[in-house]
Amino acid sequence: xxxxxxxxxxxxxxxxxxxxxxxxxxxxxxxxxxxxxxxxxxxxxxxxxxxxxxxxxxxxxxxxxxxxxxxxxxxxxxxxxxxxxxxxxxxxxxxxxxxxxxxxxxxxxxxxxxxxxxxxxxxxxxxxxxxxxxxxxxxxxxxxxxxxxxxxxxxxxxxxxxxxxxxxxxxxxxxxxxxxxxxxxxxxxxxxxxxxxxxxxxxxxxxxxxxxxxxxxxxxxxxxxxxxxxxxxxxxxxxxxxxxxxxxxxxxxxxxxxxxxxxxxxxxxxxxxxxxxxxxxxxxxxxxxxxxxxxxxxxxxxxxxxxxxxxxxxxxxxxxxxxxxxxxxxxxxxxxxxxxxxxxxxxxxxxxxxxxxxxxxxxxxxxxxxxxxxxxxxxxxxxxxxxxxxx
Numbered sequence: 259x260x261x262x263x264x265x266x267x268x269x270x271x272x273x274x275x276x277x278x279x280x281x282x283x284x285x286x287x288x289x290x291x292x293x294x295x296x297x298x299x300x301x302x303x304x305x306x307x308x309x310x311x312x313x314x315x316x317x318x319x320x321x322x323x324x325x326x327x328x329x330x331x332x333x334x335x336x337x338x339x340x341x342x343x344x345x346x347x348x349x350x351x352x353x354x355x356x357x358x359x360x361x362x363x364x365x366x367x368x369x370x371x372x373x374x375x376x377x378x379x380x381x382x383x384x385x386x387x388x389x390x391x392x393x394x395x396x397x398x399x400x401x402x403x404x405x406x407x408x409x410x411x412x413x414x415x416x417x418x419x420x421x422x423x424x425x426x427x428x429x430x431x432x433x434x435x436x437x438x439x440x441x442x443x444x445x446x447x448x449x450x451x452x453x454x455x456x457x458x459x460x461x462x463x464x465x466x467x468x469x470x471x472x473x474x475x476x477x478x479x480x481x482x483x484x485x486x487x488x489x490x491x492x493x494x495x496x497x498x499x500x501x502x503x504x505x506x507x508x509x510x511x512x513x514x515x516x517x518x519x520x521x522x523x524x525x526x527x528x529x530x531x532x533x534x535x536x537x538x539x540x541x542x543x544x545x546x547x548x549x550x551x552x553x554x555x556x557x558x559x560x561x562x563x564x565x566x567x568x569x570x571x572x573x574x575x576x577x578x579x580x581x582x583x584x585x586x587x588x589x590x591x592x593x594x595x596x597x598x599x600x601x602x603x604x605x606x607x608x609x610x611x612x613x614x615x616x617x618x619x620x621x622x623x624x625x626x627x628x629x630x631x632x633x634x635x636x637x638x639x640x641x642x643x644x645x646x647x648x649x
Contacts, residue, residue, distance in 0.1 A: 312393050312567035321569040323348045324357065325374040326556070329423075330577070331589040338576050344569040354379050361388045366563030371570040374422055377412040377555040378627055384418045390560040391417050396571040399578045399596075406621050407595030410555065411628075419557035420574060421595035425526045426553055426616065426624050427466050428546040430533065435520035442548045443474035446521065450501045454521035459504035459513050461523050464640035465627050466552055468494070470523065473550045479625065482632040491639045499646035510535065514542060527591040530613040544613055546620060553624035555595075587614060 327350040335346050351357045383389050407421040436453045450458040471490040472479040509522045514532025533539045558574045583599040600615040
């Protein structure tokens, strides 16, 4: 298991603090091929620990959350304790693999109540006995979730998970360097080979790097077809790599604020962060990847053997309540999937909301990454592109 630190999105007030060169999204994609599947094959369904099921009884006096670093508005956690009673203890993990390894080793006795896996991992974790089923009767605010962010393919019945936050991938470009309008991944490629040659930054993340080719050519980015993968490798290595100067999964930290590149592939929230930190935010133009791009989602879930199941359900219901979502969205910079939050955020005049909220039509163009037999090949392509680019 790798335990390399990763960078996570911070609140604007802490945005100047650089935590690492990798976002958790980048680490996730690499680790999928490097060992994620192996971790699951080491699990055995049914764990040693057991937990009392939640039925709506009195809340316990404690709640333990295992999540990504700096991923909730601290004042909201304090407000829950003040309102409901349970004292919250938060531990942070650096990757889905670290989370999984901890739960596997504990065999249901980790002591954690709530965990926050990415969607790609939810069902494998559930099938291997690492998650408890949710009692949705105890989470009435589930009814307030945006229909786009429930019943996703990785957990169709929301039996084990509820959206915590989600984001997508696109790019920003420096209008001082690129004076024409860019709107698609094909435009990104053209600009990388022309105005932004030698000044192009891409995500240091295998799947969305390959996605640039697949999305621009109308190919499913979860393809396992050898012809598609061969064509992707040839294009990225021979035609795009010579123009790439930076591989960075957190360009909002330095690349965008410092204008180290003129064309920057980025996750939506990180791009928003970088533009806010720029001395001249208006020099940058955000573009949602088109005609297709990715959708990733992190999720509230309850760990197998959770010692405080009543408090866990009460917290999830509390944290997805519409009336507190503006503070959460402002802090983490991503849509939390709760219906009506966009209007509240607009009324609060939060900035760059077009990088947080997307229309139904835009969401339909976003696709989740899946476990496939091509994972190892995708990482191989990523490595070859970096070599060809001299990284």
